[in-house]
Amino acid sequence: MALKMRGALSASAIGAALGTTGEAARQQLARLAEDGLVVATSLPSGVGRPTQRWALTAAAQARFPDTHAALTVQLLDIVRTTLGDAALDAIIATRETDTRSAYETAMAGQTALRDRVATLADLRSQEGYMAEWRDQDDGSLLLLENHCPICAAATACQGFCRAELEVFRAVLGPEALVTREEHIVSGGRRCSYAIRQA
Known part of the structure; x- marks a missing residue:
């Protein structure tokens, strides 16, 4: 729901939105990725590792109400x-x-x-x-x-x-x-x- 409402987010941003840690959010995202519901893209963030931003896949989008x-x-x-x-x-x-x-x-x-x-x-x-x-x-x-x-x-x-x-x-x-x-x-x-x- 957080990804649907806010678009692509980092695991730490999702963790903060859900009141948990970024690592706990990352574990949930990994499970969702195994099910084909989310996908991560890496964005350069200056010095250090690139930031991963998670977004919903078409399969996940299909789970929301459709009229x-x-x-x-x-x-x-x-x-x-x-x-x-x-x-x-x-x-x-x-x-x-x-x-x-x-x-x-x-x-x-x-x-x-x-x-x-x-x-x-x-x-x-x-x-x-x-x-x-x-x-x-x-x-x-x-x-x-x-x-x-x-x-x-x-x-x-x-x-x-x-x-x-x-x-x-x-x-x-x-x-x-x-x-x-x-x-x-x-x-x-x-x-x-x-x-x-x-």
Whole structure:
């Protein structure tokens, strides 16, 4: 909290702010650094050793309150009420087109369905969906998304989920039959997609 409120500080300054010693603060900072939550930079301080100043990492910043989800839902509601459902549909269609284009570029040259599903899982993981895939005993493939980083938006507007399913069907090709079997927005633990050869 001290680093968040005051920016980069030395261990001695943190110790003074917390009412403890600089060495006690340094030990805590070392533990936080092991967890990837703080990072030290050395600054020249004239004669003697450089001064280490500690700052929060992006991982630590992510632990503080974030209202992106609430803002997203509010913006979707504003678009819907002021511009109408057609405007909201146009936004979702644009996102769908952009996503499909990016996925198709990433899959260029891949013809095997398994390779395309593996690439799709990688792409989705990079976007925060914690995706994985596996072979099923019946010969089908299963794409799993263990997290939904756009859950608030998807809950407010089911068009996002519909568009994502259409993107999957498009990029996996006409030989793939894609069926959503679990759905986070509908109360599922995760989203899952059965993928079968047509």
